[in-house]
Amino acid sequence: MTAPPLLRTYQKFTKWPCGHWLFSKAVCAKAPYFSSIKPAISELMPGKCVASVKNRRAVHNHIGTIHAIAQCNLAELVAGVMTDATVPHKTHRWIPKGMTVEYLNKVDTDMQATAKIPMPHQWLDKEDLVVPVEIVNMRGELVFRAAVTMYITARKK
Template identity: 65%
Template sequence: MFSKAVCRKAPYFGTIKPKITLLQPGICKATIKNRKAIHNHIGTVHAIAQCNLAELCAGVMTDATINHKSHRWIPKGMTVQYLAKAETDLHAIAKIEYPRTWEDKEELIVPVEVFSNSGEKVFHADINMYISAKKS
């Protein structure tokens, strides 16, 4: 139900039908099923579906970790590496060191790793989250 609520808040994530399996400050894990609706022309999970999974994990983790009373965040950019064909369900993890001190005008790089069912790393993203102090 939580995953569906996230997709209602950010509808585009619904296209990959994610399931968030772990969320706590500093870490988020999620999975997506390998299904035809997210395939590319060669029958593997499309690159953009993998990007969506990575951004979902990084964003939800950042949102669960940041101090909402004093700071806010927005994704600013993403660098990705496609390491192997994504031919199975996928499991992603976004993790940062926690606890941590939040700065104003900080660029937090959130690494996200995506693995196949066999544990092979198929994708890596570094997502730049722009953290800023809320105005009083």
Template identity: 55%
Template sequence: MPTSVLALYHRINRWPAGHWLFSRAACFKAPYFASIRPRIELLEPGRCVASLRHRRAVTNHIGTVHAIALCNLAELSGGLAVDASLPPSMRWIPKGMTVEYLRKAVGTMRAVATPAQPVVEADSGYELPVEVEVTDPSGEAVFRARIAMWVSPRRAGSGTS
């Protein structure tokens, strides 16, 4: 059976530059997220904290962090929060996302993702809402997302999410 994402996070974070290494490993598993160069700051059952630096590659035409970069940060942190909470017999996939842009996003963005309810083992699939709030360096909320994660039993013999 593959190592759980939470076990990998704890093992890698004992090393120097562990957060950086784990963040790179997460982007290796899901390469599209590498475009925002996220940093996973905290991962525990039911919670993920991740950040992205405001740099030219994630900037829009008005000089703020691009809306889709914020969506990517939300989906990454939401997915990791669910994955860290998941029983081994279950898997997940994003089903939909509703977002709110609250103010201009300038500076390093910090996302906190938490499932709206406990992740439970079930015989059939169910929708799990995940709340993500992204704040700017002053702690002001700039973006909120509600991600509908579809959580379902793994198929027999399946070793991946």
């Protein structure tokens, strides 16, 4: 089975100097909403995606910490990129269906999100895949948790 196109692109880009940066920019060009947080995707493989966001004024709320929607945006990004790099693209497709979140602490440093599902996975038709996402601060403290539901369907033949 061939790797999904997004995963192949990641594998190709990250062989180059600045490849992770270039891949992150390409993802944001495809889905422009994510560019507002300037994510840096550092790891991508079937079943796992890791990305970070710098603590900068553009993502601050009124109390000087990273705002809730920036955290949700990062969670949706890693869940979506991981899903796209994992779901067999020739037989299945996916779309985000919902997200539940827990804000566990203020985010006053850079943050790093990880989306990870157990692999291997048996892909079904009309499946709700719940992707757990955790965000930690640079002290390694868990500050945010999400469950992003992806609706997986078999492609029409």
